[in-house]
Amino acid sequence: MKTYWAPLIHVYQPPTQDIEVLRRIAKECYKPLFNVFDNHENARFSLNINGVLIELLREYGLGDIMEILKNLVSEKKIEIVGTAKYHPILPLIPKKEIYHQIRLNEEINRKEFGSNWERKGFFPPEMAISRDLISIIKKLDYRWVIMSGVACLQDWPYDKIFTAPNGLHLFFRDDILSNKISFNKIKAEEFIQDIKEMFNQEDKDKNKNKDNKNKPKNLKKLDKYLITAMDGETFGHHIKHYEKTFIAKTLDLLTQDDEIQILFISDLIQLIPVAQQTIWPRESSWSTTYEDLKNNVPYPLWQHPENNVHKYYWKIMKSLNKLLRLADKLKLPENWEFDNYYRTSRWFYDQALNSCPTWWSNPLQGMWSPNLIYKGIELLMKAALNAQLALEYAGIKDGEGYFDSISYYHGLLLMELYTITRKHLKKIK
DSSP: OOEEEEEEEEEOOOTTOOHHHHHHHIIIIIHHHHHHHHTOTTOOEEEEEOHHHHHHHHHTTOHHHHHHHHHHHHTTSEEEOBOOTTOOOGGGSOHHHHHHHHHHHHHHHHHHHGGGOOSOEEOOGGGOBOHHHHHHHHHTTOOEEEEOGGGOOSSOOSSSEEEOTTSOEEEEOOHHHHHHHHTTOSOHHHHHHHHHHHHHHHHHHHHHTSOGGGOOTTOOOOOEEEEEEEEGGGBTTTBTTHIIIIIIHHHHHHTTOSSEEEOOGGGHHHHSOEEEEEOOOOSBOTTOOHHHHHTTOSSTTTOOTTOHHHHHHHHHHHHHHHHHHHHHTOOOTTOHHHHHHHHHHHHHHHHHTOSHHHHTEEGGGTEEOHHHHHHHHHHHHHHHHHHHHHHHHTTOOTTHHHHHHHHHHHHHHHHHHHHHHHHHHHHHO
């Protein structure tokens, strides 16, 4: 029996990221982490890097990191997976924009990695998944998608691969082991031992439930696999030197271990049998708990019914989508003013879909930053203003109600930011 470990690393920064913060993360994490991969012949990591981060690295003189990454891809130590360029929560945005965000990211992947990139795996930002999204990913010719373990409705698939009814391969990360790594709760040696003990226990449990008299002789043990996935910034930025103490150490240990083999998630399709039963996963994210699912809140950190910031944010987004839909229908290439404002609106809108403003709007979970929230809201308002101006130059008055709604909820959202911050200040005092 062989045990396969297929790790995935996700790296991303929002378009509003402070340049000095980006430089610090690049120095503490991206460069050291990629160098660890470069220094280990057995490195095999599936990597999600959003197009916006690639552009930021190029724009701010950190292109040497991209050169290291391109070499890793050509040496087949890294496989780049597909995603959405600006890291939106895909199930929460219009279908048209899902396609648009994915295609924007594909353009950058082709530009950076050329023939070394192809549609294989897909990483939905924050692992936020839905049935509609699975259908879109399959229509775009991806072979597999990665999700949180909480999305799996069936027995845990450690010796088989589930597929959706449309044929898309469904991979689920091991949430427990992934979170142990993410929060520095496990050493490299313990991680290797945990994998072995976990699958040894699975075999014992299976044998215990079988009638030994009817058990076939020389029963072949099935190969097994597990997938871990976490933010790349964990290594070196959030936890200092963790790329050495965990990643490098684990890779070193694997060179001395014949039982566990590290490989790309894509390689599992050729090595692990597909389950006969097809399934639809639960709508969820990698921050969704079973309690959230019980309360029918699949994306709690981005759209929670009891979070007023989220409520006002999505009210603004709903009206903005309608405003842009009006402008999208118009084709007025001869009208320079319309075209200029429309293109400007789309440019801000694409960036505004990033997940960070709503993520930073969770004070009860310890994620609260009025300024980082408002950085994202500013993008929404710039998109709205330019969309409304485009319609004005086109002589279309139908958008005024939507623009008024955006202005109204913008005011309520500002008051909510102030009110929540004041409550926190009182608690501190």
